[in-house]
Amino acid sequence: MKKIVLFGLATLSLAAFGCGGTSGTDAGTPADTGTPPQDTGTPPQDTGTPPQDTGTPPQDTGTPPQDTGTPPQDTGTPPQDTGTPPTDGGSGGFMLLNDCADGMYEDRTGGAAMRVVTNVGSSSYTPRCMTISAGQSVTFMTSFGAHPLRPGLRGMSMAGSPMNPITPQDSGSMAMVAFPRPGFYPYYCDFHFGMVGVIRVR
Numbered sequence: 001m002k003k004i005v006l007f008g009l010a011t012l013s014l015a016a017f018g019c020g021g022t023s024g025t026d027a028g029t030p031a032d033t034g035t036p037p038q039d040t041g042t043p044p045q046d047t048g049t050p051p052q053d054t055g056t057p058p059q060d061t062g063t064p065p066q067d068t069g070t071p072p073q074d075t076g077t078p079p080q081d082t083g084t085p086p087t088d089g090g091s092g093g094f095m096l097l098n099d100c101a102d103g104m105y106e107d108r109t110g111g112a113a114m115r116v117v118t119n120v121g122s123s124s125y126t127p128r129c130m131t132i133s134a135g136q137s138v139t140f141m142t143s144f145g146a147h148p149l150r151p152g153l154r155g156m157s158m159a160g161s162p163m164n165p166i167t168p169q170d171s172g173s174m175a176m177v178a179f180p181r182p183g184f185y186p187y188y189c190d191f192h193f194g195m196v197g198v199i200r201v202r
């Protein structure tokens with residue numbers, strides 16, 4: 001009877017041993033998932049469609065740069081003309097003297113014309129403005145003692161064209177004066193303001 005028990009024990013021990021022996025299984029294999037990185041195998045897709053050319057060129061609005069149209073302003077004031085013509089030396093244009101304007105000269109250039117200047121009372125010469133031709137003479141007839149004759153304008157003996165042939169007369173009653181050169185030759189009475197005249201020689 002004892003043998004069975006022993007056997008039984010041996011079996012138990014064997015079982016115990018075996019149990020120990022089988023213990024310690026090597027977990028050892030690193031868990032390799034084994035799956036390599038998946039290669040999807042699909043290359044980047046080439047959509048195959050080139051960049052779209054919309055085909056519309058940059059729009060030209062057609063409106064050129066605007067020209068405001070206002071040019072630089074011209075103030076418009078031209079240089080002022082003072083209105084004084086160049087003084088005439090005597091041979092050219094008209095010369096206004098003693099208020100003898102261009103249309104006021106009496107023409108005494110004719111061969112039979114009276115080239116005499118006299119006075120009416122003590123206020124004026126007559127004719128006051130006379131035209132003659134170069135080389136002709138004028139006779140002044142008045143009482144020079146009462147109406148002294150002077151060349152030029154009052155206070156301006158050299159006024160008019162150069163070389164006025166009229167000379168001062170302070171006595172007598174007649175003086176003949178020759179005018180060889182064209183020009184405007186004014187004269188006046190030394191006593192009476194406004195008693196003035198001009199001989200114009202052409």
Ligand SMILES: [Cu+2]
Nearest residue numbers: 147189192195
């Ligand atoms: Cu006088």
